[in-house]
Amino acid sequence: xxxxxxxxxxxxxxxWRYRELFYFLAWRDILVRYKQTVIGIGWALVxxxxxxxxxxxxxxxxxxxxxxxxxxxxxxxxAALLPWQFFSTAMAEASNSLIGNANLISKVYFPxxxxxxxxxxxxxxxxxxxxxxxxxxxxxxxxLPDWRLLTLPLFVAxxxxxxxxxxxxxxxxxxxxxxxxxxxxxxxxxxxxxSPVGFSSNIVPEGLRLIYGCNPMVGVIDGFRWALxxxxxxxxxxxxxxxxxVTSVLCLSGVWYFRRTEKTFADII
Amino acid sequence: xSDVVIRAENLGKKYRISHQHERQRHVTxxxxxxxxxxxxxxxxxxxxxxxxAPHASKPARNTASKREDxxxxxxxxxxxxxxxVLGVIGRNGAGKSTLLKILSRITEPTEGRARIRGRVASxxxxxxxxxxxLTGRENIYLNGSILxxxxxxxRKKFDEIVAFAEIDQFLDTPVKRYSSGxxxxxxxxxxxxxxxxxxxxxxxxxxxxxxxxxxxxxxMKKLARSGITILMVSHNxxxxxxxxxxxxxxxxxxxxxxxxxxxxxxxxxxxxxLEADPWAVGVIGEDxxxxxxxxxxxxxxxxxxxxRTVYDYGERMRVRIHYEVRRPIKYPNFxxxxxxxxxxxxxxxxxxxxxxxxxxxEESGVIELQTPPLRLVSDQYGSWAIVWDREFKNLYCGQIxxxxxxxxxxxxxxxxxxxxxxxxNWRAKGAGNQxxxxxxxxxxxx
Numbered sequence: 001x002x003x004x005x006x007x008x009x010x011x012x013x014x015x016w017r018y019r020e021l022f023y024f025l026a027w028r029d030i031l032v033r034y035k036q037t038v039i040g041i042g043w044a045l046v047x048x049x050x051x052x053x054x055x056x057x058x059x060x061x062x063x064x065x066x067x068x069x070x071x072x073x074x075x076x077x078x079a080a081l082l083p084w085q086f087f088s089t090a091m092a093e094a095s096n097s098l099i100g101n102a103n104l105i106s107k108v109y110f111p112x113x114x115x116x117x118x119x120x121x122x123x124x125x126x127x128x129x130x131x132x133x134x135x136x137x138x139x140x141x142x143x144l145p146d147w148r149l150l151t152l153p154l155f156v157a158x159x160x161x162x163x164x165x166x167x168x169x170x171x172x173x174x175x176x177x178x179x180x181x182x183x184x185x186x187x188x189x190x191x192x193x194x195s196p197v198g199f200s201s202n203i204v205p206e207g208l209r210l211i212y213g214c215n216p217m218v219g220v221i222d223g224f225r226w227a228l229x230x231x232x233x234x235x236x237x238x239x240x241x242x243x244x245x246v247t248s249v250l251c252l253s254g255v256w257y258f259r260r261t262e263k264t265f266a267d268i269i
Numbered sequence: 270x271s272d273v274v275i276r277a278e279n280l281g282k283k284y285r286i287s288h289q290h291e292r293q294r295h296v297t298x299x300x301x302x303x304x305x306x307x308x309x310x311x312x313x314x315x316x317x318x319x320x321x322a323p324h325a326s327k328p329a330r331n332t333a334s335k336r337e338d339x340x341x342x343x344x345x346x347x348x349x350x351x352x353x354v355l356g357v358i359g360r361n362g363a364g365k366s367t368l369l370k371i372l373s374r375i376t377e378p379t380e381g382r383a384r385i386r387g388r389v390a391s392x393x394x395x396x397x398x399x400x401x402x403l404t405g406r407e408n409i410y411l412n413g414s415i416l417x418x419x420x421x422x423x424r425k426k427f428d429e430i431v432a433f434a435e436i437d438q439f440l441d442t443p444v445k446r447y448s449s450g451x452x453x454x455x456x457x458x459x460x461x462x463x464x465x466x467x468x469x470x471x472x473x474x475x476x477x478x479x480x481x482x483x484x485x486x487x488x489m490k491k492l493a494r495s496g497i498t499i500l501m502v503s504h505n506x507x508x509x510x511x512x513x514x515x516x517x518x519x520x521x522x523x524x525x526x527x528x529x530x531x532x533x534x535x536x537x538x539x540x541x542x543l544e545a546d547p548w549a550v551g552v553i554g555e556d557x558x559x560x561x562x563x564x565x566x567x568x569x570x571x572x573x574x575x576x577r578t579v580y581d582y583g584e585r586m587r588v589r590i591h592y593e594v595r596r597p598i599k600y601p602n603f604x605x606x607x608x609x610x611x612x613x614x615x616x617x618x619x620x621x622x623x624x625x626x627x628x629x630x631e632e633s634g635v636i637e638l639q640t641p642p643l644r645l646v647s648d649q650y651g652s653w654a655i656v657w658d659r660e661f662k663n664l665y666c667g668q669i670x671x672x673x674x675x676x677x678x679x680x681x682x683x684x685x686x687x688x689x690x691x692x693x694n695w696r697a698k699g700a701g702n703q704x705x706x707x708x709x710x711x712x713x714x715x
Contacts, residue, residue: 024414028400028407035402035443107397108415109374266376267284 025118044129059198069232090123094167155223162216162247168254219243275349279381282342341367356513364522387466396456401445434458560666566591582677593633600659610649644687647677
């Protein structure tokens, strides 16, 4: 029994019923992304690898920024690139996901939340592949992680949450205001420089650290470095907590806004 | 009542016209400038593209409203019992699709509510969610899951789907390389195997070749016999007559008739005729006050001069245009154009090109044209009546005319815009040298 007037209470049940659609949409996106490409899934490796080389060169060699402890600079950069790439592609893809699936939205019913969530999952697959590359590099440098590695899932979850939250906001806004299409690439580009990707967050002045932590990616990146690089890159707990709070606010408000505007998607997309 | 599976109570859906207004401005800001400077012909087209033939009967469309509410659907109530096949008919813009969208939960009603009991499968478009890069096999899974099937179900039904669609050789070919017929067959086939309790379909029977259409019809009938409730929208009144035991006729977003198909279709056809009366369904462009000539009335007649809005394929159509001259105009060029319901420009007739014009037109009057036998396929058509100057440079007036139907049991838009008879030559092989046995079998009604 369905009440078309107020579908709120059935929503979360529907979401569960349509759980296979998550899988299929993500599967479709991955399949499509690498169809008719020569090196296929290899692109998931090439992109971060080249970025890492460039960053190591610019920040490590040219700007001569310090790396904490005995960490090789490429590892320092790559440990940050992992979550950053995940975050930026997930956010960018999620923000375009509704519009990219406009024909679905206007012709079929399913909980719309699946669409941006599916694109975050797609990016997560890329992330896992890059994680393999990270493992390879750590072996190459003979820099193996210790027990702190076990905390990594926490930071992965944090990255997941922040990209999902940001993606929800952006995609819901994007349906009505197509300006977002121009703003998102800018956010991604800008974010790369305000997040400690190419450098260690140590070089940020002490007094500004907490404010800096309001960028949720700061906590995530610091956490990744701490977990992967034997704790030689310091992790400040207040910064981590700030990032966690910002992430939860982003996520919850994202879901709230998405749910609020969702009903109108089919009409205005 | 326990066997009522759909109960709609006072369903209403309101849209704000201003959205369309904004979008239009957004899209054409630059075009607008360009159009103002160049030929009015293009300007006319851009005006019509934004609100022309396919919406020709939406009320309030041309009120130039800044922020006006528009009820696509209002106070629609009905019950559907289990196993009923209900046909929803009505002109374009009558609210049929809006109703189906509400019932399939794509959009929410502004007021009222609907209770639906059972698993709903809705098919508002053939091949929703198909991805051109993926293979037939992959798309079956994708499309199936989008329509609400579980993976296990799809796997179970997979062979049936493939067999029904007749595409087994092409299962691993990307669907972008499929012919549109194959594409449509596959899409329908997936949807048909959903095993819903309630099936909502919008104009999807017009898929594939005639043989496949018949197969789909038979399949739908089989579904209906097995106790599934079906709600279908179709412009194909023959299909409605054949399938449904009940029709719901919508008009201007309201329920006009609910009952026996024969009667509903009758009312619908009679109404399409009446629609011709308030002729100015819309105008092309603005500044109607400055037009030197206006078309006050337009009539569709058959060859014998009786009013008609439904023509059979191959019939000749007479169009009588009544006009009022406000200021004398030089070399008027009366122009009548036919647009299909999906806004495809089909053909046009121009008086001046046919040598009918006059150096100075000063008095109001009537001009009539008779078309050659209409070879248009079965569909709904809109019309424009325009008065140009001889060179198609100045637009004296342009109005959107009434709609009409062309019907044929077989020929639909899959056959093209027109279906023309050809001359055929028939030769038998064998008998040594090739001899023409029977030549030029021509047919035609005139």
